[in-house]
Amino acid sequence: MMGGCSNSCSSSSSRGSSSLAAPPPWCPKSPPGGLDLFGKGRQLVKVQILEREIGLLQEELKTVEGLQPASRCCKELDDFIGAKPDPFVSRNEKPHKSSCRWKWICLSWIYCSSECQKPTSCACCPSSNSHRHSCSCLENMACQSCCKITRPSCPRFSFCCFNSSLCNRTKVNLCCSKTLHKSCCL
Amino acid sequence: MSVAELKARHVAATETVNSLRERLQQKRLLLLDTDDLIEVVAVAGYAKAHGKSSVSFGATDLVCCRTLQGHTGKVYSLDWTPEKNRIVSASQDGRLIVWNALTSQKTHAIKLPCAWVMTCAFSPTGQFVACGGLDSVCSIFNLNSPSDKDGNLPESKMLSGHKGYVSSCQYVPDEDTHLITSSGDHTCVLWDITTGLRTSVFGGEFQSGHTADVLSVSINGSNSRMFVSGSCDSTARLWDTRVASRAVRTFHGHEGDVNTVKFFPDGNRFGTGSDDGTCRLFDIRTGHQLQEYYQQHSDDEVRHVTSIAFSISGRLLFAGYSNGDCYVWDTLLAQVVLNLGSLQNSHESRISCLGLSADGSALCTGSYDTNLKIWAFGGHRKVI
Numbered sequence: 253m254m255g256g257c258s259n260s261c262s263s264s265s266s267r268g269s270s271s272l273a274a275p276p277p278w279c280p281k282s283p284p285g286g287l288d289l290f291g292k293g294r295q296l297v298k299v300q301i302l303e304r305e306i307g308l309l310q311e312e313l314k315t316v317e318g319l320q321p322a323s324r325c326c327k328e329l330d331d332f333i334g335a336k337p338d339p340f341v342s343r344n345e346k347p348h349k350s351s352c353r354w355k356w357i358c359l360s361w362i363y364c365s366s367e368c369q370k371p372t373s374c375a376c377c378p379s380s381n382s383h384r385h386s387c388s389c390l391e392n393m394a395c396q397s398c399c400k401i402t403r404p405s406c407p408r409f410s411f412c413c414f415n416s417s418l419c420n421r422t423k424v425n426l427c428c429s430k431t432l433h434k435s436c437c438l
Numbered sequence: 439m440s441v442a443e444l445k446a447r448h449v450a451a452t453e454t455v456n457s458l459r460e461r462l463q464q465k466r467l468l469l470l471d472t473d474d475l476i477e478v479v480a481v482a483g484y485a486k487a488h489g490k491s492s493v494s495f496g497a498t499d500l501v502c503c504r505t506l507q508g509h510t511g512k513v514y515s516l517d518w519t520p521e522k523n524r525i526v527s528a529s530q531d532g533r534l535i536v537w538n539a540l541t542s543q544k545t546h547a548i549k550l551p552c553a554w555v556m557t558c559a560f561s562p563t564g565q566f567v568a569c570g571g572l573d574s575v576c577s578i579f580n581l582n583s584p585s586d587k588d589g590n591l592p593e594s595k596m597l598s599g600h601k602g603y604v605s606s607c608q609y610v611p612d613e614d615t616h617l618i619t620s621s622g623d624h625t626c627v628l629w630d631i632t633t634g635l636r637t638s639v640f641g642g643e644f645q646s647g648h649t650a651d652v653l654s655v656s657i658n659g660s661n662s663r664m665f666v667s668g669s670c671d672s673t674a675r676l677w678d679t680r681v682a683s684r685a686v687r688t689f690h691g692h693e694g695d696v697n698t699v700k701f702f703p704d705g706n707r708f709g710t711g712s713d714d715g716t717c718r719l720f721d722i723r724t725g726h727q728l729q730e731y732y733q734q735h736s737d738d739e740v741r742h743v744t745s746i747a748f749s750i751s752g753r754l755l756f757a758g759y760s761n762g763d764c765y766v767w768d769t770l771l772a773q774v775v776l777n778l779g780s781l782q783n784s785h786e787s788r789i790s791c792l793g794l795s796a797d798g799s800a801l802c803t804g805s806y807d808t809n810l811k812i813w814a815f816g817g818h819r820k821v822i
Contacts, residue, residue, distance in 0.1 A: 295444040297643070302451035304646050308684065309458035312725075316462060319724040321469045325707075326484035326728065329752070330770060332704045338751035339799040340500070340815045341493055 459690065466726060481719065481729040485770040493753060493768045495776045499815060500766070502783040503800070506537050506810035508544055513804035515557045516791045519564040520611075523795060525802055526567045527810055528558035534569055536581065539795070539802065539812055548579055548591045557606045561614040566594070568617055570604025576619050578631060597629045599636050606654045611662045618665055618679075620652035626667050628679055638682040640667070641675075646684040648675060654698045660705025664722070668696030674710050676722050689720045691727050698745045703752045711743030717757050717767070731755060731767045733774055745791045750798025758789030764803060778803065778813060785811060 439447075511530030518525055523539040532553025536546035554572035561567070570576040578595040586592050602622030610616040610628075616637070620626045625647065626640040641647020650670035658664040664686075668674045672692045675685035694713030701708045702719070707728065711717045717731040735741070742760040748769070749756070755767040756778075762785055764778035778784055785805035792803045801813045 292441050292444065295441060295448065296439075299444055299448050299451055301646055302448065302455055304684070306451060306454050306458065308646070309455065309462060312687075313458065313462055313465065316465045316469075316725075319469060319726075322480045322721075322724075322726050322728060323484060325721045325724060325726055326481050328704070329481060329702075329707065329728070330485065330488070330490075333751050333753045333770065336703065336751035338749050338753055339797070340749045340801075341751060341753050 463690075469724070469726065479729065479772065480726070481770060482772040490770050492771045492773050493775050495766070500776060500778065500781070500813055501816050502778075502781065502811050503814050504539065504542050504812040505783065506535075506539075506542055506812070507808075508535055508537075508547070509533065509808045509810075511808060512787075512790065512806040513808060513810060514555065514790055515569075515606075516793055516802055516804045516810060517559045518793050518795050518802065519560045520562050520796050522564060523800075524560070524564060525793075525810065526558050526560050527804055528555045528569055528571075529808070531808075534558055534567060534579070536567065537810070539800070546581055546591065551577070551593065557604060559607045559609055559617065561609045561617075562612050563614050566614060568607050568609065570607050570619060572603045574598070574600045574603055574621070574623075576600075576604050576607055576617070576629065595631055595634055597631065597634055599627065600625070602651065605652060608655055608657050608665075610657060611659055613662075618655050618657060620655045620667055622651040624648045624650060624652060624669075626652055626655055626665070626677065628682075638679060640677050640682050640685070645682070648673070653695065656699045656701045656708060658701050658705045659703070664705075666699045666701065666708050666722075668699040668710055668712075670695040672696060672712070674699050674708070674720065676708075687722065687725050689725065689727070691718055691720075691730075692716065694742075697743060700746050700748060702748055703750060709746050709748060709755060711746045711757055713740070713742045715740045715743065715759075717743055717746055717755060719755075719769070729769070729772055731757070731765075731772055733765065744789060747792050747794045747801065749794065756792055756794075756801055758792050758803060760788050762786070762788055762805075764789050764792070783811070785809065 506525070506527070509527065509529040509531050511532070513527055513529050515528040516525055518539075524545070525537045525539050527535050527537065529535070530553075532550050532555065534546070534548040534550065534555070535544050536548075537544055548567070550569065552571060552573035552575070555569050556571040558567060558569040565581055567579050567581065568576055569579075576597040577593045578597070579591050580594040581591070583591060583594060597619070600619065600621040600623050602624070604619050604621055606620040608618055610618065615631045616628060617631065618626055618628050623642075625642045627636050628638040628640070629635070630637050639645075641652070648667065648669040648671050652667050652669045654668040656666050658666075663679045664676065665679070666674055666676050672690070672694060674689040674692075674696050676687045676689070678686050689710075692710065692712040692714055694715075696710050696712050698711040699708055706723060707719055707721050709717055709719050715732060718727055719729040719731075720727050739761070741763060743757055744760055745758040747756045748754065753769055754775075755769045757765045757767060759765070759779075762779045764784075765774045766776040766778065767773070768775050779789070785803060785807050787806035789803050789805050792801060794801055799814060802810055803813065804810045
């Protein structure tokens with residue numbers, strides 16, 4: 253760098269003469285030996301990481317023979333799945349035993365299609381052909397509100413029923429009524 | 439030691455690592471004692487040998503109950519509250535929206551200081567939401583705080599320290615004061631939100647960890663000291679929060695970026711989804727890859743898996759894909775039992791995120807079509 257500086261200095265001193273060529277641009281010299289210290293450091297780190305990985309893999313090789321076979325893992329998986337109730341996977345459940353999933357379906361009747369078509373598999377609201385339905389899923393407060401804002405254009409499928417202590421009957425047709433609990437019972 | 443010697447040592451060490459991995463894989467294959475001695479079908483082989491029948495869905499068994507409309511940009515991330523039925527979503531429009539999933543109402547619309555958000559999460563109590571993105575910061579908002587004079591919810595904490603984008607974040611279960619982030623800087627970080635400091639950094643330049651961007655994290659619900667991460671280095675890694683210096687185990691197998699990871703409900707296995715179009719199931723205690731979930735298509739298009747979630751029993755694996763499909767896999771038999779993308783009222787574009795409600799009764803999907811949709815089961819079915 254000193255050499256470079258002196259070169260530029262000596263060059264600049266002669267710059268006043270228009271007959272002399274412009275000096276080459278100054279640039280720093282590389283450190284002696286041509287060694288990129290920063291690159292060597294990074295290379296060393298990469299090697300150390302690999303050597304650590306080798307140690308971990310050797311440890312894992314020692315332990316792998318003592319591991320349980322895959323079939324045991326599969327059995328554990330199967331046993332766990334079989335023991336856990338799943339709202340998305342019915343197993344001959346009656347609707348009232350799985351009320352947690354019905355809260356989504358009950359409310360959805362308000363937003364159902366304009367034809368108010370009820371999937372035949374949903375027991376949340378009664379079909380037109382039968383009054384014998386267990387609608388205890390609607391004991392959930394979130395479901396009750398669906399009955400209050402039923403569209404009059406869908407009378408047959410818009411009724412939600414639930415057991416009410418205020419009604420002597422087992423079924424209460426809240427959606428027919430204009431005021432809560434003054435309902436006509438089915 | 440000279441640079442040339444170091445390079446030679448690097449080459450030799452790489453060969454040794456590859457050789458050891460090959461030996462490890464051979465030893466693992468010997469442990470595959472199910473009827474199909476192929477790694478990719480261990481669970482399906484076991485299930486078929488034990489007479490399991492596939493889950494089947496009727497046409498109206500799984501329905502879209504709600505469409506949450508409000509974002510004006512692609513939805514990138516969503517998360518349910520652990521209690522109650524609220525969802526937080528993050529979008530390209532630079533906002534977080536908090537929804538009442540039952541009524542579809544928006545309870546909060548948070549304009550973010552940095553619009554480039556990629557991830558969001560609800561705290562265990564539901565009082566806070568966290569988000570992160572291209573600003574490399576994880577921001578915390580208290581939903582009970584009053585808005586500022588401009589009507590915006592102020593940040594209650596900024597977690598700074600990552601040297602790359604924040605791709606994913608999740609609160610530690612039952613702890614509003616700790617969360618884990620994953621980042622484009624190849625690390626995951628456990629944060630103490632109270633102090634705003636990093637408790638632990640997993641991986642990084644001088645530690646044994648991921649060698650590319652980390653895209654996803656999932657904390658073990660049964661043991662919150664364990665979490666898994668998925669990365670662009672095609673691996674998933676299991677971490678113990680008490681040991682940040684190295685991963686407990688590295689899971690190889692994928693042939694592309696691992697975009698999403700999710701723990702299986704029992705806490706002993708986890709699923710992954712990748713750019714290679716497959717989902718896989720791994721066992722954390724043994725390291726076995728138990729099953730691969732892949733649907734061959736007639737065209738050559740590879741459908742990247744963007745997001746996954748397990749049903750509450752683990753029997754179903756929901757997987758969102760880059761082409762808008764959302765397959766419902768029978769986890770045991772490795773068969774697609776339904777494609778939500780083909781149903782009425784399905785999304786019109788890529789499904790970028792999905793998540794199951796805490797009680798397992800509903801699935802929420804988020805899409806590039808700017809909407810979120812909630813799906814629930816409405817039928818009766820026998821499963822033998």
